[in-house]
Amino acid sequence: MLAKRIIPCLDVKGGRVVKGVAFVDLKDAGDPVEIAKIYEAQGADELCFLDITASSDEREILLDIVRHTADEVSMPVTVGGGVRTVEDVQTLLSAGADKVSINTAAVNRPEFVREASRQFGSSTIVVAIDAKRSPDKPKHWEVYTHGGRNATGLDAIEWAAKMEDFGAGEILLTSMDQDGKTTGYDLELTRAVCERVHIPVIASGGVGTLEHLYEGLTIGKADAALAASIFHYQTYSIHEAKDYLAKRGVPVRL
Amino acid sequence: MNLVIVDYGSGNLRSVQRSFERAGFSSTITHDPTVVSEATHLVVPGVGAFSDCMGNLEKLGLLAPIREHIQEDKPYLGICLGLQILFTEGTEFGSKPGLGIFPGQVVRFPKNELKVPHMGWNQIQIKKELPILKDIPNEAYFYFVHSYYGAPKDPVVIATTTDYGLQFPSSVSEGRLFACQFHPEKSQDLGRQLLENFARL
Numbered sequence: 094m095l096a097k098r099i100i101p102c103l104d105v106k107g108g109r110v111v112k113g114v115a116f117v118d119l120k121d122a123g124d125p126v127e128i129a130k131i132y133e134a135q136g137a138d139e140l141c142f143l144d145i146t147a148s149s150d151e152r153e154i155l156l157d158i159v160r161h162t163a164d165e166v167s168m169p170v171t172v173g174g175g176v177r178t179v180e181d182v183q184t185l186l187s188a189g190a191d192k193v194s195i196n197t198a199a200v201n202r203p204e205f206v207r208e209a210s211r212q213f214g215s216s217t218i219v220v221a222i223d224a225k226r227s228p229d230k231p232k233h234w235e236v237y238t239h240g241g242r243n244a245t246g247l248d249a250i251e252w253a254a255k256m257e258d259f260g261a262g263e264i265l266l267t268s269m270d271q272d273g274k275t276t277g278y279d280l281e282l283t284r285a286v287c288e289r290v291h292i293p294v295i296a297s298g299g300v301g302t303l304e305h306l307y308e309g310l311t312i313g314k315a316d317a318a319l320a321a322s323i324f325h326y327q328t329y330s331i332h333e334a335k336d337y338l339a340k341r342g343v344p345v346r347l
Numbered sequence: 348m349n350l351v352i353v354d355y356g357s358g359n360l361r362s363v364q365r366s367f368e369r370a371g372f373s374s375t376i377t378h379d380p381t382v383v384s385e386a387t388h389l390v391v392p393g394v395g396a397f398s399d400c401m402g403n404l405e406k407l408g409l410l411a412p413i414r415e416h417i418q419e420d421k422p423y424l425g426i427c428l429g430l431q432i433l434f435t436e437g438t439e440f441g442s443k444p445g446l447g448i449f450p451g452q453v454v455r456f457p458k459n460e461l462k463v464p465h466m467g468w469n470q471i472q473i474k475k476e477l478p479i480l481k482d483i484p485n486e487a488y489f490y491f492v493h494s495y496y497g498a499p500k501d502p503v504v505i506a507t508t509t510d511y512g513l514q515f516p517s518s519v520s521e522g523r524l525f526a527c528q529f530h531p532e533k534s535q536d537l538g539r540q541l542l543e544n545f546a547r548l
Contacts, residue, residue, distance in 0.1 A: 096468045096488065097509060098517040133535065138468055159379055164365050167535045169490060191492075191533065201546045214395040216464045262464050262492075293462045316462060339443040 094301035096346040097310045097338070098138040098317035099331055100295060103128060103325045105174075106146045110325075126161045132324065135331035138346060141194075141265075141319060144174030145240070150177045156188045163189025173221055173265070182209045186217060189318065194265055196221040197238040200245050203258065203259055209278070210260030219295075220261040224249035224282055225269040234268075234282050241269045250289050257290045264290060265319070267300040275301025283313030295319050303329055303337040310343050350374040350385035350403055350546060353413070353429075355393070355403040359532075363392050363426070366532040370543040379533075384412040388546060391429030392532070397437030397495065400428045401445060410446070417448055417524055418455070422548040425526030426533045427493060430519065433526055434497045439542070449519060451499040451500035461512045464494045471507040471517050479525045480543045487537050491517075496528055517534075523548055 104111040105208050109123040114320045129140055140162070140253060140305050143157045152175075159172055167233040172185050173194030193213075199206050209280045210218040223241050234249035253264050266286050268279035276299055297313035306318045329337075335345045350367065352360055352378050359400065367374050374390070375382060391413065393400055404410050415424050417433075425433060438455065438525040445453070452523065456463045468488040473480060496515045499505065506525065509517035518527035531538035 094470065095491075098467050114526065163359070163362055165476065167362070167366055167369075167533060167538055168534050169492070189359060191359060191362075215494070216394060216466065263466065291458070291462055292464070293466050316467065 094344045096138070096344050097315075098295075099176065099306070099334055099338075099345065100139045100141050100317050100319040101132045101137050101331065102141040102143060102297070102319050102321040104143050104145050104321060105155065105158065106144075107151055111145065113196055122254060125158050126165055129162045129170075131165050132331060133168060136167065136335055136347070137331050139169045139171065139317070141171045141173070144172070145172075158186065159185060159188040159190050165309045166250045169262065169320060171219055171265075173219070178206070179212060182213060182218075192217050192219050192263070194219040194221045196223065199256065200238050200247065203255065206256055206259040206261055210262065215260050215262035218261050219265050220256040220258075221251075221265040221267065221269050222249055222253060222286075223268055223269050224279075226279070226282070232281065232285065237269055241272070250285050253286045253290050253294075257292050263293045263294060263295065265297060271299030272297070274299055277301065277305040278309040278315075280308055280313045283309060283315050287316075303334055306334055306344060307338060307341055310338070311331035348372075348387050348546070349461070350387060350388045350390070351383055352376045352390045352392065352457065353383060353408055353409060354378045355400065355409060360392060361396070363390060363532045366539055366542050367546065370539050370546065374542070374547040378407050378409065380408045380412045380414045383409055385423070386416060387485055387505055388548065389413065389416045389426070390424045390426070390545075391432070392426040393428035394492070395428060396438045397428065397431055397445070398441065398443040400432060401443055402438070414446060417446075419452060420522040422525070422545060423524040423526070425524075426530060426532070427528060430526035430528055431495060433495050433519070433524075434499070437495070439495055448524070449497070450500045450501065450505055450523075451497060453495050453497050455495050456511065459512060465511045466492045468491070469509050469511060469517075469529075472514075473507050475506045475520060477506060477520055477525065479520070479541060481544050482540055483537055483544075488534070489517075489527075489531065489538065490533040491529045493528055
């Protein structure tokens with residue numbers, strides 16, 4: 094049976110992990126490669142790097158991290174942040190990324206997703222969607238770009254469906270309302286997108302407890318659960334998370 | 348031993364090479380037909396579309412040395428597309444002939460409630476006792492990412508199956524040829540074990 098995936102996410106800025114905390118026995122708490130190795134040892138199913146600087150002069154540093162990580166771990170790695178052109182996708186894949194996540198550039202020019210998926214295969218192209226609940230319309234979420242600063246007027250659910258049509262192989266769905274809080278995924282949003290598209294959906298934004306992971310994968314119907322801080326601050330290890338999910342009947346790889 | 352990984356501009360070859368390295372085996376990445384023909388152990392990895400893959404192998408003059416390697420029953424490991432090209436015909440972006448080692452088509456997962464691509468860790472049911480599957484338990488998890496799978500006419504070639512709405516062949520074998528739809532280079536310890544077993548064939 095296909096297992097639900099647990100994906101730790103590392104926010105990287107200038108080649109360093111943001112919010113780095115001291116892992117036991119780790120010489121350099123901010124080194125993304127070292128943290129990637131720890132997550133692999135804990136049983137992570139995939140890894141996600143989000144480059145939050147994404148300025149062109151720091152691109153080389155990120156590529157170096159991707160290369161080293163791909164050399165050191167044996168699991169799929171998704172890299173996102175500032176991916177604007179087919180060349181950006183090519184460079185990241187060549188450096189050892191398995192999937193590349195596209196966000197703002199997809200909104201600016203949806204054809205970019207079609208071109209990239211045709212050239213590199215759908216399974217390498219993830220479209221990241223940052224969605225925020227409309228204040229006045231129920232069950233309506235709007236797509237935001239630039240890390241949640243710019244409203245686009247796009248309906249998040251319809252946008253997800255359109256990106257599937259354009260060749261996206263996966264949706265990375267983040268609730269901007271929940272992101273940074275620890276009160277759980279936006280389950281209504283997650284479920285609405287999961288029921289609309291026929292490609293895998295990764296739930297993101299808001300995990301504070303193991304129960305939240307469970308809810309995202311069951312009530313939210315997500316194929317994978319992404320979390321940053323609970324693993325990062327070692328509130329829980331990935332092992333603990335998977336043990337918990339298995340006990341509650343969620344298929345996971347132990 | 349001369350372990351060669353075929354490079355035809357498709358996918359993440361470095362991770363395959365690095366996985367062999369960690370298992371203790373050095374390898375060469377090449378698109379040179381002469382180097383390919385000198386391989387004792389040949390690995391054909393790859394992600395992407397079937398037709399592009401066959402087209403590139405043809406352009407680079409690699410189809411003949413790959414076919415020869417297989418016909419001489421030298422160890423061959425196909426990963427993902429490296430499995431799919433062994434069949435008679437692919438159906439992605441129109442019908443396209445493959446190497447035809449195994450009669451059968453490469454077909455898309457049916458449209459139903461299951462997500463396509465089939466992406467993530469899934470289990471294998473072992474149908475054949477093979478040296479390449481030594482120390483790999485039945486129901487072990489491997490990493491998959493694909494929308495198409497090879498459907499052999501003759502079920503005797505099926506080495507493992509995997510359940511994704513239907514039982515599809517997740518690997519096939521014949522003699523010292525083994526080809527899997529999953530990615531051992533992305534499958535942590537058990538993937539490494541499989542690569543090591545291959546290198547020891």
